[in-house]
Amino acid sequence: MNTHQRKRRDPTLPPGDGPPPAALTLDQVFAHTAHRHPNRVAVQDGWHRLTYAQAERQAVRLASALVLGGVQLGDPLVVRCENHRQALVAQLAVLKAGGVCVPALDGPGGTAAAARAAGARAVLCSRSTYDRAVRGAPSLALDDPATWRKIASVPVEKALPRSSAEGGAHLLLGHRGTDRLIDHRSWLRSAADRSRRAGVPGGTVAIDQEPVSPAALAAMWWAYSCGAMLHTAPWNPDPGWPLVGARDSVTVLTPEEYARHLDSGPPPGRRTAGAAEGPGTVVLIGGPCTRELVSRHFAARPGTRLWSEFAPTDGAVPWTAQELFARDGGRPHEPGAGSPVPPVRLRVAGAGGESLPRGAVGAIVAIGPPWWPEDVQSSGWRGCWTPDHTLDLTGPAARGPGRENRPTVPTGRPETEVT
Structure with missing residues (x-):
């Protein structure tokens, strides 16, 4: 096998036309698709579209402009945009x-x-x-024409991109009382593992979340790692959204969101004339999926496959995953969380x-790969x-006063069930 063939089989890179050399970061993967397919739609947000090339140029x-303004490697920048098109450009730029x-x-x-909390260098909004309450950091409104008039005069920074695979991509604050730094490799590995399990999205990944929410981030980088389109809103008001569309599409939701959509959707077995089959x-x-x-x-x-990913700390990078079948709804116990997703290793403590033996109930903790910022993370669940x-x-695990009831982790290499 030659070097080119080995690169084409790298699971952390986008399939299809072949990966770019050493495409190890989220923005490099996106740029590769923008170069090969500039007119491909990256975000479909109602009647608004943003192509890969448009997003790449703006980013x-x-x-x-951010580098000229003094942004250094590793500096945190807050992102809060009203739609996914602006949020995509903001994240790529950062x-x-x-x-x-x-x-x-x-x-x-x-x-x-x-x-x-993050000591942010700037806010992209x-x-x-x-937010007028922000102090000590400039705010750039990405839908303000004045912002782009100023940026237009800035020469393109020759050192771009400055991202690195081991560098942090997102800092998620305040989820279950902890902060979580997710690097580029974790996002790309998670997306590649999801494609191997559930299949590569054929055309679109549909969501119904706010921009930059944990589930939206997971869906977005899954879509872009495959060169697919993120579909965030229907062309016309549709009560069935996002559970409509072509059969080669996928929909990403939290269990709570899916339950609400099933509550408001048409009765089982009844579809309106001309309605799409759905994902x-x-x-x-x-969280876990119930019977x-x-x-x-x-x-x-x-006829729709159902996959469940248990991602307890922030809802972004999964710890376990499993495909669920109709028979799982009739079992005497809940489906559980499934099998660990490498490279995450889990213990029941x-x-x-x-480490407790099989069948013994204890706190579920994860031991991450070497690039995780924490050696051990508590899930907040027992099992x-x-x-x-x-x-x-x-x-859920019991909480102590003002904090989670976290187990003490012994020194040395912890025993694990799955490696």
């Missing part, structure tokens, strides 16, 4: 400049709170999401941090290993 200009994207916290004042696959990201939700899915969409090597969840 390069914005990144050059990554090209070598910075770290920090999604704003939810709720009023979330932008200022994120800027304070929209006019509608501009070929639904991927649930975040009731499995039964409702196959009653409403028996006792009160003293010791046990089943005889078939999958993880069963018994419920």
Whole structure:
């Protein structure tokens, strides 16, 4: 096998036309598609479209302005945009400049709170999401023509891109009381693993989340790692959105969102004349999927595959994954969380941090690969290993006053069930 063939089989790079040499970061993967397919749509947001080439050009200009403005490698920049088109350009620009994207916290004042918590160098926002409470960091509204008039005069920075595979891509704040730094390799590996499990998105990845939310980030980088389109809103108001579309499309939702869509959708077996069949696959990201939700899915969409990913700390990078079938809805116990997704390794730990045998219930903790910033992360859930090597969840872990009840981790190499 020659070197070119080995590169074409690299699972962390986009399939299809072949990867670019050493495409190891999110922005490099996106730039590769923009170069090969400039007119391909990257974001379909209602009637608005943004192509790969348009997003790439805007991101390069914005990144050059950020570098000229003093953004250093590893600097955090808060991103809070009103739509996914602006959010995509903002994230690409931050990554090209070598910075770290920090999604704003939810709720009023979330932008200022994120800027304070991260020590942000700047805030990339929209006019509608501009937060006057931000202090000590400039805010750039990406839908303000004045912003782009200023950027237009900035020469393109020759050092772009400054991102690196081992560098941080996103800093997720405040999820279960912890901060999580996710690097480029983790996003790309997660996307590649999802493609191997659930299949490469044929055309679109549909979502119904706010920009830069954990589930939206997972869906977005999955789509762009495959050169697909992120579909964020229908052309016309559609009560069935995002569970409509071609059979080669996929839909990414949290279990809670999917339950709400099934509540508001048409009754099982009844479709309006001319309605689209819907996605070929639904991927649930975040918490566990219940037996009731499995039964409702196959009653409403028996021909649609259902995958569940357990991503407890922030809902972005999965710890475990499994495909669910109609029979799982009729079992006497919940489907559980599935099997660990490499390179994440999981333990069920006792009160003293010791590894518990199969069948014993304890705290679920993850031991990440070497590039994870923390050696051990608590999931906030309790569970046990089943005889078939999958993880069963018994419920949320008890919390101590003001913090999670986290097990003590013993020194030395922890025992793991799956490597």
